[in-house]
Amino acid sequence: MIKKYSLILLISFSFTQDIIEKDIALFIDSINNRTLDLTIEKDNVDSNAQLSVLNDKIYFDTSSEDGTIAIIDSVSIVTYDLSNEVIIMETVDNTFLDIFNSNNLSKYKVVQKSIQYGICSIDYKLESLLTSVEFDINSKEIISIEVKDGDVVLFKSRIKDISGFNNSIEGNNFDDWKVLDWREVK
Numbered sequence: 146m147i148k149k150y151s152l153i154l155l156i157s158f159s160f161t162q163d164i165i166e167k168d169i170a171l172f173i174d175s176i177n178n179r180t181l182d183l184t185i186e187k188d189n190v191d192s193n194a195q196l197s198v199l200n201d202k203i204y205f206d207t208s209s210e211d212g213t214i215a216i217i218d219s220v221s222i223v224t225y226d227l228s229n230e231v232i233i234m235e236t237v238d239n240t241f242l243d244i245f246n247s248n249n250l251s252k253y254k255v256v257q258k259s260i261q262y263g264i265c266s267i268d269y270k271l272e273s274l275l276t277s278v279e280f281d282i283n284s285k286e287i288i289s290i291e292v293k294d295g296d297v298v299l300f301k302s303r304i305k306d307i308s309g310f311n312n313s314i315e316g317n318n319f320d321d322w323k324v325l326d327w328r329e330v331k
Contacts, residue, residue: 165258165265168285169278170250184308187197193227196245197310205241206313214314217242221328225314230322236329241292241299244269244276264288274299 178195185207197204203217212228217240224233243249253276254288259265263283269276279289286307292300 169280172287178310180308180311181304183302184305186301198245231326232322234326234328235244
């Protein structure tokens with residue numbers, strides 16, 4: 146009889162975790178045309194940032210911290226350095242923010258899951274990057290993300306708020322800015 150209940154509990158737990166993975170994918174899909182207000186943690190100092198998603202582009206605004214806004218699509222990053230009036234263009238295969246593009250989540254492999262006090266922690270792996278997501282099961286929202294490459298933390302943040310799409314870069318005139326084009330020509 147104990148084995149029967151153990152099996153039911155194991156199946157129930159496995160089913161719940163599969164639902165949570167789908168809920169995480171739905172949350173990432175839902176942030177298209179939205180902005181996440183983030184608290185970025187780096188070297189024991191918190192700073193504010195905004196991450197906005199529109200179609201296949203990710204807008205990462207850290208202008209309050211380092212004066213930059215990066216626009217990431219599937220093959221490139223364009224960084225606007227507001228302090229130095231420079232636009233930097235680069236070719237990329239992956240970035241640590243790729244998980245926010247709903248098309249990319251399927252590329253990640255789940256390597257660890259745990260649930261404690263209504264919070265599900267899932268570790269996703271893509272090449273050398275390990276992305277740890279904390280997901281609130283009740284609100285069905287991601288509450289924090291940490292990305293590591295080996296032992297190096299590339300990105301650690303908590304989501305403070307979600308609002309309508311906000312893009313502070315559109316409508317600006319960059320005609321007089323210096324352009325550094327580091328894209329690979331194929």
